[in-house]
Amino acid sequence: MIAIAAADKNWGIGLKDQLLVRIPSDMKQFRNHTLGHVVVTGRKTLAGFPNGMPLAGRTNIILSRKKDYAVRGGIVVHSKEELLAELRKYNSNEIYIIGGESVYRMMLPYCDTAIITRIDYAYEADAFFPNLEEEEGWQLQEEGEEETCFSIEYRYQTWVNGNPLSLA
Numbered sequence: 001m002i003a004i005a006a007a008d009k010n011w012g013i014g015l016k017d018q019l020l021v022r023i024p025s026d027m028k029q030f031r032n033h034t035l036g037h038v039v040v041t042g043r044k045t046l047a048g049f050p051n052g053m054p055l056a057g058r059t060n061i062i063l064s065r066k067k068d069y070a071v072r073g074g075i076v077v078h079s080k081e082e083l084l085a086e087l088r089k090y091n092s093n094e095i096y097i098i099g100g101e102s103v104y105r106m107m108l109p110y111c112d113t114a115i116i117t118r119i120d121y122a123y124e125a126d127a128f129f130p131n132l133e134e135e136e137g138w139q140l141q142e143e144g145e146e147e148t149c150f151s152i153e154y155r156y157q158t159w160v161n162g163n164p165l166s167l168a
Contacts, residue, residue, distance in 0.1 A: 001087075001110050001164070003097040004033055005129045006117040006154075012125025014100060017048050020123040023149045029156070030098075033115060034058055038095045040083070040107065043069060045100040061086055063103055080106055088167050101127040108135070112164040120146070120153040137162045 006026050007013050014020060035057045043064035046052060053073060054060030060074040063083055069076055077083045087095055097107045108114070108130050116132070132138040144156040 001092050001095045001097060001107065001112065001167075002033075003104060003108055003111045003114040003129075004030060004116075005099060005104065005114070006119060007129045008119045008125065009122040010125065011129045011131045012123050012127070013104075013129045014048075014127035015123065015125050017044050017100075017127075019048070020125060021119065021152060023117065023119075023152060023154060025147065025149060026117045026154070029115075029117070034096045034098070038087075038090050039098045040087070040095065040103060041098050042100045042103045045098070045103070046071065046074070059090075083107075084110075084167055092167060099127075101129070104129055109161075109165045110167060112161050114138070114157075114159040114161075116157045116159060118143075118155050118157050120155075132159045137164075 005013055008020055012020055038059040038061060039055060040061045043062055046062050054071060062071060062074045062076050064076055065078060067078060075086060077086050097104060097111060114132060138159050138161050140157060141160045142158040146153055146155050
């Protein structure tokens, strides 16, 4: 499984249920990675998507504690156990965890890879990706050259987990 996110210097990923910043090349990379695959998101993160709808061209699995929650074009699960059971139906390397914070924290131990767009700026944030520099078993495998968009400096990073948990 793969976690994918854009995080600032402090591993911030969002403020008031919105992304901290939108970088066109990062959005394109996200689309290229996830298109045709399974994406796992929380209900509040989904609400921040265009029109609050699941992403086209992907199998969308939405985690919500609200038992009566339903969304057209998505598979809704209500617990970690339900989510893990649903994910067992798919090839692990086809699954992308796309947020928010609680979903990342819950599923990161099951991920073997994290694709992070690391933004060289500290934004005001109220949602955070787990700090992979401090997470046991995670190592930076690859870091791209610094890129710039509208004076925002960022790098693409690939992190690997030496001992991910099995979905089985």
